[in-house]
Amino acid sequence: MKALRGGLAATLLCLSPLVTAQDLQAQLTTFFAQRLAGFSDEVAVTIRTPQNLYPACEQPALSVTGSAKLWGNVNVLARCNNEKRYLQVNVQATGNYVVAAQAVARGGALSPGSVELARGRLDQLPPRTMLDISQAQDAITLRDLAPGQPVQLTMLRQAWRVKAGQRVQVIANGDGFSVNGEGQALNNAAVAQSARVRMSSGQIVSGTVGADGNILINL
Structure with missing residues (x-):
C-alpha cells in the first residue's frame, strides 16, 4: 500500500510541471491573441524559457514593452507580486x-x-x-x-499634395483669430507632412499640409 501511495505521489509530482506549462502557455496565447485582434485571428505561442524559470504564481501579470513587436521571438515580462521573470516566447500569427x-x-x-x-x-x-x-x-x-x-x-x-515651387495658401489660426496669406512652397509634401513656404514678404514659415492643399499653422 505504501509503495502504491509513493508511486502515485511521484506520478503527481511528474505531472505538476506539465500542467503549469500548459496553463502558462494558454495565458500567453490569450495575451497575444487579445493584442493582435484585428490583425491576426490565429495565434500560437511556444515558450522557450526552461520550466524552472517560470513565474511562481498561477496568474502572473504579463506585459511587453510598448515598442516591442508582437510576433516572432518576443520577450515577455511576467510579474508575481514583487517578483519579475522574463520569458522568451515564439509567437506565430x-x-x-x-x-x-x-x-x-x-x-x-x-x-x-x-x-x-x-x-x-x-x-x-x-x-x-x-x-x-x-x-x-x-x-x-x-x-x-x-x-x-x-x-x-x-x-x-x-502622393505629393504640394510640390516645390507651387503657389499655396497659408492659414494661420490662433486664439480667436485667423490670418490668410499666399506664398511659394519650398519642398514637396504629402497630406499631414510639414511644408516650408516663402511668403510674399520674403519670410519663411512652416506648417502642415491639409487635405485641400492649404498650409495650416497653429499659433
Missing part, C-alpha cells in the same frame, strides 16, 4: 497582409487594382509589411513591385 496584385513600375501610382490581400504567417513576413490595404491608397512606389510580392511600407510614399 496568421492573418491578412497586402501584396501586389500586378506588376507596378517604380514611380507608379497605386490604383485599387494594384494591390490585394493575401493570408499567411505574419511572423514570417519582411519587416513593416503593410497589413491595412487603405494605406496603399494614392501611394507612389519607390521600387518595382512584382505580382504576389508583400508590400512593405518602406516601398511606398504618399
Whole structure:
C-alpha cells in the first residue's frame, strides 16, 4: 500500500510541471491573441524559457514593452507580486497582409487594382509589411513591385499634395483669430507632412499640409 501511495505521489509530482506549462502557455496565447485582434485571428505561442524559470504564481501579470513587436521571438515580462521573470516566447500569427496584385513600375501610382490581400504567417513576413490595404491608397512606389510580392511600407510614399515651387495658401489660426496669406512652397509634401513656404514678404514659415492643399499653422 505504501509503495502504491509513493508511486502515485511521484506520478503527481511528474505531472505538476506539465500542467503549469500548459496553463502558462494558454495565458500567453490569450495575451497575444487579445493584442493582435484585428490583425491576426490565429495565434500560437511556444515558450522557450526552461520550466524552472517560470513565474511562481498561477496568474502572473504579463506585459511587453510598448515598442516591442508582437510576433516572432518576443520577450515577455511576467510579474508575481514583487517578483519579475522574463520569458522568451515564439509567437506565430496568421492573418491578412497586402501584396501586389500586378506588376507596378517604380514611380507608379497605386490604383485599387494594384494591390490585394493575401493570408499567411505574419511572423514570417519582411519587416513593416503593410497589413491595412487603405494605406496603399494614392501611394507612389519607390521600387518595382512584382505580382504576389508583400508590400512593405518602406516601398511606398504618399502622393505629393504640394510640390516645390507651387503657389499655396497659408492659414494661420490662433486664439480667436485667423490670418490668410499666399506664398511659394519650398519642398514637396504629402497630406499631414510639414511644408516650408516663402511668403510674399520674403519670410519663411512652416506648417502642415491639409487635405485641400492649404498650409495650416497653429499659433
